[in-house]
Structure formats: C-alpha cells, structure tokens
Amino acid sequence: MPVLNRAGRGRVAARACVLAATTCALSAGAALPQESPWIWNRPVLNFMGVPGIIDMPTAHSARDADIDVSLSILDGSRRLTGHFQITPRLSGVFRYANLDSYQGIDPYYDRSFDLRFLLHEETARMPAVTVGLQDFGGTGIYAGEYLVATKTFGRLRATTGLGWGRFAGRDGFDNPLGLFSDEFKTRPSGPSGVQGTGQLDAKQWFRGDAALFAGLQYAVNDRLTLSAEYSTDTYSNEEQYTSFEYRSPVNVGLSYRYSNSLSISGAWLHGSAVAAGLTYTFNPKTPNRYPGGFDRAPFPVTPRPPGSAADLGWTQLADADGILRDNMQRYLAIDDLLLEGFDVGPRSARISLRMGRQTAPAQVIGRVARMMTNNLPPSVERYDITLIDNNGLAVSTVTLTRSDLEELEHAPDGAWQSFARAKIVSAQDLPTVVDAAYPKASWRLGPYLEASYFDPESPIRLTFGAELSGRYEPAPGLVLQGALRQKLAGNAGDLPTSNSVLEHVRSDNARYADQDGITMPSLTAAKFFRPGEDVFGRITAGWFEPMFGGLSGEVLWKPVDSRLGLGLEINYAKQREYEQGFGFQSYDVWTGHASAYWQGDGGFAYQLDAGRYLAGDWGATLGIDRTFGNGISIGAFATLTDVSFDDFGEGSFDKGIRFDIPLSALTGQRTRASISRTIRPVQRDGGARLEVDGRLYEQVRDFQQPALQSDWGRFWR
Amino acid sequence: MKIASMALLCALALAACSSDGATKKTFTELSALIRVSKAPAVNLRAQLTPEIAAQTDAPLFLLTLPQRDAAQALFAQEQTSGANTSWRSGSGEGIVLQGGVLQATRGLGGDLITSDVADVRAALAGRIHRGERVHRHLDGEDKLIAEAYVCDYTRSADSTQAYFQTLPATRINESCTGLVQEFDNTYWVDGTGRVLRAIEWAGPAIGYIEREQLQ
Numbered sequence: 001m002p003v004l005n006r007a008g009r010g011r012v013a014a015r016a017c018v019l020a021a022t023t024c025a026l027s028a029g030a031a032l033p034q035e036s037p038w039i040w041n042r043p044v045l046n047f048m049g050v051p052g053i054i055d056m057p058t059a060h061s062a063r064d065a066d067i068d069v070s071l072s073i074l075d076g077s078r079r080l081t082g083h084f085q086i087t088p089r090l091s092g093v094f095r096y097a098n099l100d101s102y103q104g105i106d107p108y109y110d111r112s113f114d115l116r117f118l119l120h121e122e123t124a125r126m127p128a129v130t131v132g133l134q135d136f137g138g139t140g141i142y143a144g145e146y147l148v149a150t151k152t153f154g155r156l157r158a159t160t161g162l163g164w165g166r167f168a169g170r171d172g173f174d175n176p177l178g179l180f181s182d183e184f185k186t187r188p189s190g191p192s193g194v195q196g197t198g199q200l201d202a203k204q205w206f207r208g209d210a211a212l213f214a215g216l217q218y219a220v221n222d223r224l225t226l227s228a229e230y231s232t233d234t235y236s237n238e239e240q241y242t243s244f245e246y247r248s249p250v251n252v253g254l255s256y257r258y259s260n261s262l263s264i265s266g267a268w269l270h271g272s273a274v275a276a277g278l279t280y281t282f283n284p285k286t287p288n289r290y291p292g293g294f295d296r297a298p299f300p301v302t303p304r305p306p307g308s309a310a311d312l313g314w315t316q317l318a319d320a321d322g323i324l325r326d327n328m329q330r331y332l333a334i335d336d337l338l339l340e341g342f343d344v345g346p347r348s349a350r351i352s353l354r355m356g357r358q359t360a361p362a363q364v365i366g367r368v369a370r371m372m373t374n375n376l377p378p379s380v381e382r383y384d385i386t387l388i389d390n391n392g393l394a395v396s397t398v399t400l401t402r403s404d405l406e407e408l409e410h411a412p413d414g415a416w417q418s419f420a421r422a423k424i425v426s427a428q429d430l431p432t433v434v435d436a437a438y439p440k441a442s443w444r445l446g447p448y449l450e451a452s453y454f455d456p457e458s459p460i461r462l463t464f465g466a467e468l469s470g471r472y473e474p475a476p477g478l479v480l481q482g483a484l485r486q487k488l489a490g491n492a493g494d495l496p497t498s499n500s501v502l503e504h505v506r507s508d509n510a511r512y513a514d515q516d517g518i519t520m521p522s523l524t525a526a527k528f529f530r531p532g533e534d535v536f537g538r539i540t541a542g543w544f545e546p547m548f549g550g551l552s553g554e555v556l557w558k559p560v561d562s563r564l565g566l567g568l569e570i571n572y573a574k575q576r577e578y579e580q581g582f583g584f585q586s587y588d589v590w591t592g593h594a595s596a597y598w599q600g601d602g603g604f605a606y607q608l609d610a611g612r613y614l615a616g617d618w619g620a621t622l623g624i625d626r627t628f629g630n631g632i633s634i635g636a637f638a639t640l641t642d643v644s645f646d647d648f649g650e651g652s653f654d655k656g657i658r659f660d661i662p663l664s665a666l667t668g669q670r671t672r673a674s675i676s677r678t679i680r681p682v683q684r685d686g687g688a689r690l691e692v693d694g695r696l697y698e699q700v701r702d703f704q705q706p707a708l709q710s711d712w713g714r715f716w717r
Numbered sequence: 718m719k720i721a722s723m724a725l726l727c728a729l730a731l732a733a734c735s736s737d738g739a740t741k742k743t744f745t746e747l748s749a750l751i752r753v754s755k756a757p758a759v760n761l762r763a764q765l766t767p768e769i770a771a772q773t774d775a776p777l778f779l780l781t782l783p784q785r786d787a788a789q790a791l792f793a794q795e796q797t798s799g800a801n802t803s804w805r806s807g808s809g810e811g812i813v814l815q816g817g818v819l820q821a822t823r824g825l826g827g828d829l830i831t832s833d834v835a836d837v838r839a840a841l842a843g844r845i846h847r848g849e850r851v852h853r854h855l856d857g858e859d860k861l862i863a864e865a866y867v868c869d870y871t872r873s874a875d876s877t878q879a880y881f882q883t884l885p886a887t888r889i890n891e892s893c894t895g896l897v898q899e900f901d902n903t904y905w906v907d908g909t910g911r912v913l914r915a916i917e918w919a920g921p922a923i924g925y926i927e928r929e930q931l932q
Contacts, residue, residue, distance in 0.1 A: 286857035290826030297811025297823035300803035629858030
C-alpha cells in the first residue's frame with residue numbers, strides 16, 4: 001500500500017466509516033474491525049508502554065513492525081519503554097524505569113523485558129485475545145502475566161482480562177490453572193535484588209492468585225480516546241518505597257493522537273496522582289514519505305541503430321580498451337561509484353566496481369549496465385558486472401545482455417523481467433584491475449562519541465573526543481587501518497570498579513574509556529581473499545579493539561544463492577593495557593566460534609555462534625534480526641555459557657538488543673552513513689566476544705541472494 | 718520534515734573532515750532535503766522567453782509540482798527509444814514520456830517507477846473512451862507496488878499556452894479510479910496528436926505534474 005498523505009488517509013478513513021456503517025446495517029450490529037476508523041488502526045498505549053488502557057493491557061497488536069517509544073511520568077517513577085511489533089502477532093518490549101527509591105537504593109534504575117502474543121485476531125463475533133509476560137526476566141518490580149480479550153463495538157472498545165503477579169494485586173482468587181496442577185496455586189518468591197536480575201522467572205509465570213480486570217475505551221473522534229479501567233495493580237512497591245499513594249482501583253484517562261507519529265496521554269491514577277505520557281511511533285517499513293528516495297535520475301539506455309551490432313570496426317582501433325575504460329570510469333564517478341577492473345572483447349565486457357556512496361546493490365547494477373550501453377560499442381552484447389565490497393572482496397557477478405536492457409527499460413514490469421533474465425553467480429573470473437584503483441588511501445578527522453546505556457546507576461554514560469583515523473589499501477583485499485583518539489570529556493569513569501569473579505575481559509571498560517592521554521583504539525592489517533568458489537577468507541593481525549589485540553582468522557562458506565552460510569573463526573587474543581598503546585597485559589586466550597547463518601522469510605535472519613568466549617567460557621549465542629528492505633534492521637541476541645548465573649553477576653547472562661539505521665533510509669539521500677547501536681542491560685565478562693573489523697558474513701550477504709532479489713525493484717530506479 | 722531535521726542533527730554530530738569529502742557531501746544533501754519543503758516559489762515560467770529557450774536546440778518542457786510549493790524546473794530531451802523519450806533537468810531529475818504521456822519519473826522522491834499507458838495513448842488518439850492504466854511505485858521497503866486504475870475520457874475544444882503562444886487544442890479529461898486513489902488528468906493535444914500541455918498524477922508523494930511544452 002502506498003504511503004498516503006494525511007489528507008488521503010482522512011478520506012480513506014471517511015469512506016471506511018461509511019462502508020462500515022452500511023455493513024453494520026446489513027449484518028445486524030456486528031462491528032467489522034478491519035474497517036474501523038483511523039483511531040483504531042493501531043491501539044492506544046498504556047502507561048507501561050504497551051497496547052493498553054491506563055495500567056491494564058489490551059489485546060490488539062500494533063501494526064506490523066511499528067516501534068513505539070514512550071515516556072510515562074507518574075508520581076515517584078518514570079518509565080521509558082520501547083515496544084516493537086516483531087511480527088503481526090508477536091511483540092517485544094524493553095523498559096527502563098527510574099523509581100525515586102526501591103529497597104533502599106536511591107534512585108533506583110530498573111530494566112525489564114516483556115513479550116506479548118496475539119492468540120486470536122478480532123473477528124465479527126470474537127474478541128482479540130492476547131497473552132503477555134511482563135518483566136519476565138528482571139528484578140521483578142513489574143513482573144506479571146495476563147490473558148486479555150478486547151472487542152470493538154464501533155467507537156467503543158471493551159477489555160477484560162485475567163492477571164497474575166502484579167496484575168493480581170487485589171481481588172485475587174484461587175488460580176484457575178490450579179485445576180491442572182497444584183504448583184500453580186502459589187507464586188514462589190523468585191530471585192530478588194540485583195543478584196537475581198536477568199534470570200528467567202519461569203517458575204513464577206502464571207502462578208499464585210489470579211484477578212480479573214476490565215476497562216473501556218471510547219473514540220470521541222479520529223484523535224481523542226477516553227478511557228476508564230478497573231485496575232488490579234495496587235502499586236504496592238511504589239507505595240512502600242516512593243511517595244505514591246494508592247486509594248482506588250479505578251483509573252481514568254485520555255489519549256490524544258497529535259500526529260501520525262506522536263501521541264500524548266494523561267490519566268488520574270488510583271485516586272491520588274496525575275500521570276502523563278508521550279509516545280513516538282515509527283515504522284521502519286515506511287521510514288520517509290518519499291519511497292525510492294531523491295537519488296538523481298539514471299542515464300537512459302542508449303538504443304542501438306538496427307544492424308550496428310555487427311560492426312566490429314572499433315576492435316581495430318589502437319587502445320580501444322583504454323578509451324572505453326576511461327569513459328566508464330568517468331561515468332561511474334558521476335554516480336559516486338568506483339571502478340576497480342575493466343576489460344572488453346568484441347562481444348562481451350567485464351567490469352568490477354565498489355558502490356562508493358550508493359547503498360542499493362540492485363540499483364547500482366542497473367545503473368552501471370545503462371552506463372555500459374552509453375559507452376560501449378553496439379557489438380558488445382554481454383555485460384558481466386562484479387560487485388566488490390569495501391574491503392576489496394569480489395562477491396557476486398551479475399550477467400545482463402544489452403538486448404534485454406533495451407527491451408525492458410520502459411516495460412511496465414521491467415524490473416521483474418530483468419531479474420528473471422539476469423544471471424547471478426559467485427565472482428570468480430575478474431576483469432583486469434585498473435591502475436587507478438590501487439593504492440587507495442583515505443583519512444578522517446572528526447569527533448567520536450561512545451555511549452553505554454542503562455547501567456544500574458545511570459541511564460547513559462558518554463565519552464566524547466576527537467578521532468583521527470586512516471586507511472590504506474596497497475592491493476586488492478589488503479587493508480591497513482588505524483585510529484587515534486583523544487578524550488575530551490566523559491563520565492564513563494564514574495563507574496565503580498568491577499566486582500566480577502571472572503577475568504575482567506569487558507567489565508573494566510570504564511578504565512579503558514577513561515584515559516586522559518592519546519589512545520589507539522585499533523591498528524590492524526587484514527587480508528581478504530577467496531579460497532574457493534563459495535568460500536571467503538580473512539586474516540587480521542594487530543590491535544583489534546581497545547581491550548584486545550592478537551591474530552584472527554575466519555573462513556565463511558556462503559554460496560551465492562543459498563540461505564545458509566557456515567563460518568569458522570579462530571583468534572588468539574591478548575588483553576591490552578588500559579592506556580591503549582602498543583603494550584599488553586598478561587591475560588591471553590584462544591577464542592573462536594563456529595557460526596551458522598540462516599536467512600529466513602520476512603527479512604528474519606538467524607545466527608548461531610557456538611564456541612569459546614573471551615573469558616575462556618564455552619557456550620553459544622543466538623541472534624535474531626529483522627532486516628527491512630530499506631536496510632533498517634532490529635534484532636536481539638542472548639548468550640549462554642558455562643559460567644553460572646551467580647558467577648556472571650548482575651544480569652545472569654549476556655543479552656541485548658541491536659539496531660542499524662542507514663541514514664539513506666531516513667532521508668532518501670545518497671549516503672552510506674548509518675546509526676548503529678548495541679544496547680545491553682549490563683556489560684559483564686561472561687559470553688563476551690572479540691570485536692574484529694571486517695567479519696565476512698555482513699559484507700557478503702547484501703551482494704548475494706536473497707538480498708539482491710529483494711532489492712531488485714530498484715534496478716531501474 | 719521532522720525526520721530530515723533529526724538526520725541533519727545526526728550529521729552535525731558526525732561532522733568531520735575527510736579525504737573524500739563524503740561527510741561534507743552528505744551534509745550538503747541533507748540541508749538540501751530540508752529546503753525541499755521550503756523551496757522559494759520562484760516563477761521560472763515568467764522569466765523564460767523564446768530567446769532563452771533557443772539557446773539549446775534540444776526539445777524543452779517546463780515542469781511544475783503544485784504539491785511541492787509549485788517548484789519548477791526545465792527539462793531537456795536526452796534520449797529517444799521507440800515511443801519513449803527521456804528528459805532530464807539541470808538538477809538531475811528525470812522524466813520519461815511515452816507518446817507524450819507521463820510514463821515514469823526519476824529523482825523526485827516517491828517516483829512513478831513505470832506506468833502502462835498504452836490505453837491512455839489510444840484514448841488521446843480518440844480510439845477509446847474507457848481504458849486502464851497501471852502505476853508502479855517503490856514502497857518504503859524497496860518493493861514495487863502496482864496499482865490499477867480504470868479511466869474515462871472526455872474531449873472538448875479548447876486552447877492552451879505552449880511553445881510561447883496560445884494554440885488551439887483538443888482538451889482531453891481523464892478521470893481515473895483505483896482502489897484507494899482517484900485522480901483527474903488533463904491533456905491539451907494539437908491537430909497532429911502532439912501533447913502541448915498536460916496535468917498528470919504521479920502518485921501520492923509527488924502529486925500532480927504540470928508540463929508545458931516549450932520547444
């Protein structure tokens with residue numbers, strides 16, 4: 001569905017209302033949820049940052065891929081919640097809450113994760129039904145589970161649910177699940193306090209007394225919703241440790257959708273307090289209003305006069321190759337592309353290039369092919385276009401014919417037809433490297449900003465300074481790079497000294513970040529190569545990252561059209577001195593992983609790494625990322641190793657969320673800059689992996705299948 | 718353009734000097750993006766004269782985007798391939814016409830990637846009074862989305878501005894209905910079937926494109 005402007009949306013909504021009204025008359029009062037007005041096209045969020053009324057949840061899902069970031073402010077606590085609709089039915093939540101005081105810690109910062117699953121979509125007769133786990137693995141302030149049903153009656157939505165844990169703070173009755181097992185009748189007190197964080201409290205889920213909650217939401221118009229609920233959350237912790245006062249189970253509130261992306265809400269909570277909320281909604285499927293972007297128009301295909309393809313006279317010209325190569329180089333440069341190799345015969349031409357500032361491989365292939373029709377003689381029918389990644393690794397070759405380009409340029413379904421006729425193979429047979437391509441040198445002088453988030457004492461720690469970095473490529477696949485930094489300001493050093501019982505492979509990060517002198521975060525030499533048709537290789541030596549240096553080797557098996565990739569990485573790593581010069585500390589370790597990568601449907605990518613981690617612990621990491629066609633990706637990972645939860649310390653095991661947002665997707669402009677972050681609730685020493693630049697899979701997969709195919713709509717862009 | 722402003726802030730935070738000037742280019746382009754919404758409404762048409770147009774011997778048309786604060790640009794013909802002509806503006810935007818009918822746009826943001834306008838051309842020639850057209854746009858995930866429209870055509874005698882003069886023309890109104898969108902296009906065609914002037918829908922992100930043939 002195209003991105004509608006606001007006026008368009010309003011009109012469609014209006015028509016939907018009229019339609020809904022007529023259907024209502026025909027079907028004797030049954031509301032049709034799919035034709036609900038605009039306000040119901042996605043649910044209102046509650047003050048926990050999930051679809052809900054005020055404190056209580058509701059059953060409808062957000063729109064697929066919606067990201068809602070909400071801030072709730074109430075007496076004694078503040079909550080910052082990110083809600084991501086992972087699939088149309090499943091959503092995940094990360095919440096960072098700040099309480100004035102809790103269990104003697106003042107102020108108290110709490111991190112929690114939720115999962116919600118839509119069991120049943122709303123139909124004409126049946127309500128939507130959702131099951132939710134709130135704060136399923138944290139310190140348990142918000143721990144609770146619910147089964148909730150919501151039904152739409154025109155402008156009214158009614159919700160009722162069964163809650164456990166925090167949702168059974170009052171009016172509790174014997175757990176109905178007790179019918180199945182006596183174990184459900186009592187809720188064991190789980191691990192508590194900082195030491196217990198991060199453990200999955202599965203033994204508590206759906207245990208103990210249950211309670212019934214209910215609420216109503218009324219859509220006054222397309223923007224304003226009024227809500228009232230009977231809440232079974234008694235805020236007992238908040239009442240005990242903060243100034244919050246609990247007087248009544250009834251909450252009333254309103255929510256106002258200021259724009260498509262911004263909502264504000266307010267509520268009168270528990271007869272004693274005012275609460276305010278702000279929600280920003282972003283959908284990575286529609287990151288800007290100008291899909292396809294503002295990239296300048298491509299050069300059109302140059303059609304050949306009839307019969308010209310037979311003329312081979314040009315092959316007799318002295319230095320025809322050189323002239324054609326220089327022309328191609330000039331054309332590529334106009335479109336920010338970098339020529340690596342070129343040669344041409346009477347009937348075919350081969351070209352290899354880097355994408356420069358362009359980001360969509362299929363678009364680059366389409367443009368280079370058109371430039372070849374602009375420059376090469378009519379007799380050259382077959383074009384082999386090879387994409388080279390940023391480290392000089394040749395990945396894939398796409399073969400196209402000039403006749404197809406001429407035929408399909410303006411064909412209504414030209415993109416799909418050109419994909420069907422293109423041949424995509426692993427890059428093996430490379431054209432002669434042009435003299436101008438090597439050596440390559442580049443440098444950058446600019447600011448750097450390092451951030452760590454959501455630690456137990458501070459929402460964010462920053463280190464800011466100046467960085468000078470340089471990169472030199474003497475020959476294809478050989479990369480020398482390094483960087484120097486001077487810290488100017490920061491508060492990372494305020495962290496208390498690590499209490500980890502493991503080797504301090506990561507938990508001394510504050511000491512690394514808090515150096516006052518010039519530091520050298522990295523200095524490496526790397527060689528990238530292709531040992532076989534479907535195999536990629538890398539060897540890196542030097543100072544990889546602020547904390548470790550050594551030697552690293554990796555091989556990756558990834559056929560050009562395979563969803564499966566297999567990798568093996570082995571490293572010898574030695575811990576660097578805090579000053580980050582050339583020196584090392586005494587700790588060293590052999591670390592490495594066997595990895596399996598699987599590209600699933602719907603943009604979901606799965607990665608499993610099993611092996612030995614930096615602290616010498618053995619285990620495995622599972623990562624799941626959802627990557628959108630425009631390059632935005634959001635994912636989560638978790639690592640379990642043979643380090644016990646107690647030895648690991650706070651958080652119990654390593655886990656986190658990560659995202660990558662190319663600026664080109666936000667702005668529609670041509671740039672390779674992106675915002676990329678990994679956010680861990682806490683960084684400890686167990687399950688820690690070495691950071692090495694240039695890991696192979698990330699570089700390779702965009703130039704292979706199925707990524708190229710999903711991008712192919714841009715071929716003629 | 719809230720997102721663009723945010724992105725600009727990010728770019729500012731990343732501002733740096735480098736060997737390839739990439740950061741600076743990005744910065745310049747982001748600034749340009751923010752100006753898209755605040756483009757000064759220069760009336761290019763009023764400044765154009767036949768003498769200025771004659772400085773190039775290429776065919777020219779003037780394009781106006783009412784939805785983008787009436788931004789205007791001059792397009793020159795770049796390439797001909799069968800019935801398709803490709804046109805390019807000085808700032809790098811592209812337009813493809815098929816038999817004088819808008820077939821595709823490039824670089825305008827939210828481009829019309831292709832359209833099937835065979836029926837439209839038949840209707841302009843007076844052979845049919847009802848036809849279909851299919852538009853393809855990229856969505857936010859770079860997937861092509863096709864939309865089909867059913868269109869009705871009516872003809873009337875009129876005159877219009879083109880080629881720096883007022884010319885008698887047949888005015889053809891095209892009224893199209895699709896699943897979520899309706900639009901009305903207008904074409905002014907001379908006795909030889911040449912499109913002198915047109916107002917054509919190019920999708921929700923661009924809106925209507927007004928085109929006046931100058932040379």
